[in-house]
Amino acid sequence: MNRIKMILDCDTGHDDAIALMIASKHPDIDLLGVTVVAGNQTLDKTLPNTLHVVQHLGLDVPVYGGMAKPIVKVQEVAEDVHGKSGLDGPVFEELRIKAQPEHAVNYLIRTLMESDGDITLVPVGPLTNIAMAILLEPRIVNKIRQIVLMGGAVGIGNTTPSAEFNIYVDPEAAHIVFSSGVKITMMPLDLTNTALADESVIERMRNIGNKAGKLFADIMSFTLHSQAVNGLSAGPVHDVTAVTYLVAPDLYETVDAYVQIDLSKGPSYGRTVCDIYGRSGLEKNATIGMKIRLKEFWDLVEDTLRRHI
Numbered sequence: 001m002n003r004i005k006m007i008l009d010c011d012t013g014h015d016d017a018i019a020l021m022i023a024s025k026h027p028d029i030d031l032l033g034v035t036v037v038a039g040n041q042t043l044d045k046t047l048p049n050t051l052h053v054v055q056h057l058g059l060d061v062p063v064y065g066g067m068a069k070p071i072v073k074v075q076e077v078a079e080d081v082h083g084k085s086g087l088d089g090p091v092f093e094e095l096r097i098k099a100q101p102e103h104a105v106n107y108l109i110r111t112l113m114e115s116d117g118d119i120t121l122v123p124v125g126p127l128t129n130i131a132m133a134i135l136l137e138p139r140i141v142n143k144i145r146q147i148v149l150m151g152g153a154v155g156i157g158n159t160t161p162s163a164e165f166n167i168y169v170d171p172e173a174a175h176i177v178f179s180s181g182v183k184i185t186m187m188p189l190d191l192t193n194t195a196l197a198d199e200s201v202i203e204r205m206r207n208i209g210n211k212a213g214k215l216f217a218d219i220m221s222f223t224l225h226s227q228a229v230n231g232l233s234a235g236p237v238h239d240v241t242a243v244t245y246l247v248a249p250d251l252y253e254t255v256d257a258y259v260q261i262d263l264s265k266g267p268s269y270g271r272t273v274c275d276i277y278g279r280s281g282l283e284k285n286a287t288i289g290m291k292i293r294l295k296e297f298w299d300l301v302e303d304t305l306r307r308h309i
């Protein structure tokens with residue numbers, strides 16, 4: 001089977017780090033590069049956080065720094081969930097590796113335009129980098145195979161009652177992406193909040209006995225308590241569900257729907273308005289993940305972590 005060519009766009013972040021661990025070692029994925037955006041923390045934190053995971057696990061993947069601010073909205077970070085560093089919990093050695101000199105947006109444009117249209121983008125943070133690439137070079141829309149993203153909510157949000165963090169941080173960027181015409185699959189909170197790394201999951205991965213299993217445990221142990229802000233008793237690995245969809249779509253129940261980003265500056269700013277029942281009559285622009293088979297999901301995560309050092 002040809003491996004799936006993908007670029008991970010992230011705001012590392014605890015669950016982003018796990019998503020990187022899965023994307024970098026799953027046998028069916030060819031991880032071409034990692035682009036980093038401000039989100040969970042400012043870019044001067046999310047970029048080194050990403051590099052730390054790459055260095056710690058000896059990953060052979062280029063990392064590119066991207067947009068440091070949302071396109072329009074005043075920047076907000078998720079310090080209450082991810083801590084001051086954006087990846088509180090694990091202790092890393094001094095950083096010895098560096099990001100590539102090319103800006104992430106330019107990397108995305110160059111790589112997509114040079115491609116055969118066979119690259120999947122997997123954004124798991126605010127969509128600022130992806131939107132900027134589309135604005136700068138609209139022709140990439142026809143060169144992106146598909147976008148599989150973590151973001152949005154069919155039901156209630158986690159950052160406001162209406163909006164999920166990745167969309168809320170840069171709603172205008174989300175609007176540009178969702179109205180671009182690119183094939184989109186969206187993993188919303190309704191699904192990702194069920195992928196909970198509780199004590200038993202953390203113990204299971206720690207017991208793998210390698211660096212990756214220990215890193216999983218050190219990372220997710222921090223979120224056992226920090227996610228209480230969202231009324232959760234453990235850490236959801238939100239972003240991982242976007243990566244595993246690529247290699248195991250049969251684990252998911254999905255529905256196709258028209259999704260609109262609410263840009264009104266009221267209490268629903270940044271909401272993904274998901275027309276699940278087709279009431280609008282508007283053309284469906286997204287496939288939405290509604291449920292995931294968790295036993296097989298965690299088996300896939302464990303099997304992939306075992307492939308690491």
Ligand code: RIB
Nearest residue numbers: 013016124125165166238
């Ligand atoms: O709302 C969850 C999302 O926001 C995840 O991507 C998490 O990493 C944060 O970026």
Ligand code: CA
Nearest residue numbers: 013016124125
């Ligand atoms: Ca993220």
